[in-house]
Amino acid sequence: MTEHHGLASGGVSAPPQEAPRRPGADGVPLLIEQSAPGRRAAAPPASDVPPVPLEAILPPAVLRPTPPPLPEVSELDLVRHYTRLSHRNYAVDLGFYPLGSCTMKYNPKVNEDAARLPGFARLHPYTPVPLAQGALRLMAELEAMLAEITGMDRVTFQPAAGAHGELTALLMVRAYFADRGERQRTRVAVPDSAHGTNPASAAMCGYEVLTVPSDRRGNIDVEALRRVADERLAALMLTNPNTLGLFEERILEVAELVHGVGAQLYLDGANLNAMLGITRPGDQGFDLMHTNLHKTFSTPHGGGGPGAGPVAVKAHLAPYLPVPVVERDGDGFRLDYDRPKAIGRVRAFYGNFAVLVRAYAYIRAYGPLLRQVSEAAVLNANYLLALLRDAFDLPYDRPCKHEFVLSGRRQKRESGVTTRDIAKRLLDYGFHAPTIYFPLIVEEAIMVEPTETESRETLEAFARAMLAVAEECRTHPDLVRTAPHTTPVARLDEVTAARRPNLRWRLPEDAPA
């Protein structure tokens, strides 16, 4: 291996061909395959009221003739099953997770303790407001903290995820323009570098989607935007820093242009981790935004969810927030449902409250030092970029923010090895792969986001692995093309999975006769 920027060579041995055996290493049978009639793994409360024949309560016709065909396993069977499955997983608590756009930072344990307090976890959503003041105060204080961080005025916590926040925000834009009699605004502009959720959310909101190209520096092409900015435009959905990990250098011009035609400027806040205490979306000219508490504010991703996608807005959009909103009421707090311009609701109750508790604990644990989160996230990303920039193509050569995007086109051209192959080979080195093939505007994209919670040593170990794989692309391309070699399963047949979907287990009685 050659030296790169003083990164010590050596210390990388080829991944072992045989992992040590442990229970479940050869596969974990399905629960239904472990089932034996008569076993059980729980003792729920039984009825202690005077017995009445069930038929006296419910008509027999409504009853299931046989209980649901669920597996029957013992408690220990169940514990081993899920423990073994957990050993076949990758997680932040296990290792570096450089998925671009996902902000896989450390999830503090104290936040978990906070969310599990019975006063939160065991609180019914319809508990009368005077008896839920602690929960409402937490929401009100978190709202104030997020408003300060984003430079916005009000926040709704109802959206359960980032995409849900996008939808909520666009519904508000729609209601705002309907209220102003500007129903001709039927179009939403989205850069070609945007997350797929942006155009999908716009479509769910009934908008026509206009794709705006990016310029050669990786910014939104302002001239192209100018051509579509007219009285039919409802909003521009912009990610900043964008999905290339680059700050939109012409943001002030963009804001002026969008506002100049009377449209709203929306921020996809997925990348807020680059801006905490550095610059605020509200000050940049954004009218509304969502933020991903499961990215920027450290709440765990749970293998795909739950998240939370609160939407923050400037005052002119506050009347359209979904109901209810938390309002101060003397010394306490109340839920305000009497908001005639509200868009309605986007889910039941008030949002993913237990996620809010974690985000609250996280922000409190930093206070004004949150700025250091973004400083370290940006420093880590630029350092990792410096270690990797010679080995891979860098389509947009500028200081990045919290993440950067490389291209594997050189490896593809020279060795016929794709970015997918490189990602799979990284798994053999004990790392999760970066996000690949996104953003769509970069050929063979490799999108890396280290986050601020990783040490210099971890970044260097990952860089050594990336450089080793780049070297293998030249010297042993077949080894890379057939990777991974050490994971619990080898490369999986996705084509057959899609052509002949097998989406649940079949019981013997389901088998075709």
Place this chain on the structure above:
Amino acid sequence: MARAWVPHRYLPLTEADRAQMLATIGVASVEDLFADIPASVRLLRDLRLPPAPSDAELLAELRALAGQNADADRYVCFLGAGAYDHFIPSVVWHLAGRAEFVTAYTPYQAELMQGELQATYEYQSLLCALTGMEVANASMYDGASATAEAAVMARDLTRRGGILLSTAVHPEYRQVLRTYTAPLGLTVTDLPHEGGVTTPQAVRDALDGETAAVVVQHPNFFGRLEEVQALAEAAHAAGALLVVAVADPVAYGLLQPPGALGADIVAGEGQPLGNHLNFGGPYLGMLATREAFVRRMPGRLVGATVDARGRRGFVLTLQTREQHIRRERATSNICTNEALNALAAAVYMAALGPHGLRQVAEACVRKAHYARERLCALPGFGLAFPGPTFHEFVLTCPLPPERLNEGLQARGILGGLPLGPFYPDLDHGWLLCVTEMRTRAEIDRLVEAVAEIAEEAGR
């Protein structure tokens, strides 16, 4: 603008690290890395946030906030209405709470994420077993948004734009369905309940050639059982689909599941399957349908396949439906879902098994029936909607239910939900829920307290 660096337990970079890293990058300070941000929008002051407490102080503060809430450990809870206090076996969160699941991302690298993928496949299988449907997705946000997405899915499947929505569906689900469907131009028509249920005749009268779906809830918001089969037949006769929403799938441990009764889409809330009350979230949106409809389904799906050496493995599949590939033509914008809550639901269903789940459902029915009969025997109280109920029922009361609740709160009891805010014609309606968690002694306490409060009010 350079400020002194303050060490923090979540930030591992040392002074020496930062100096070396800046040198490697080739810049003098971290500040230089932000030089592309227009100076006029730089924040030149500290964020106005309260200073950081120690972990001990923070936990004490959060305990104090949590202590201000009347949770279901401190109060005897008779609230339901979409969120249910069921028994959660200890195994559920000991397993779902394992850090390997909790701190994982969406399983994009399948070879490294077989645990998550198999767990999701098993969740899909278990949910099909419970609902009687052929295919279930990996999860939606909650019962309300899942029901709304089911309506949109029905539009796509039928290419029709009308939704008939029973007023016996949870009012917040109805509100969400309207919010979701309005910008898409769907016409949502209320289907008024009659005596607490949706009648097939009312459905037949309201159906027309533009109806994409009839949406009912079973058991419904009032705890009543809908005639699902007859409703399905009525919908199908007009070429429409039947969407069955469910707020508590534990009911299907005992009741005929919608899949056996002709439902085309089952959408609902999986919180009752091992998830905490959490003041309303995170919960678990469930969505299940017929195999033939899978390509119009929103959300992630996990499928079984084989690896290059012929071994069983699991992958995210049929992804061309999803936003990251199809963008504005995707079946939905959903990306992040409620995977961990689905995992908890799977552990819960497997822990209880067929007989345990039936036992829970039966205990709910028996205890609710006992409470219902005793409360109805009190002077001035009666059933708003006579007929069989699962674990919820609506009482009409001789005084406003809000006043009953106040009296109960003083006695450490959370009473039912007053229905006036949702149904103006039911302003003395009180929706009570009795799960298997309530003991006979607690129910007796409720009944005695209600009798006392009503008597005091009558004097």
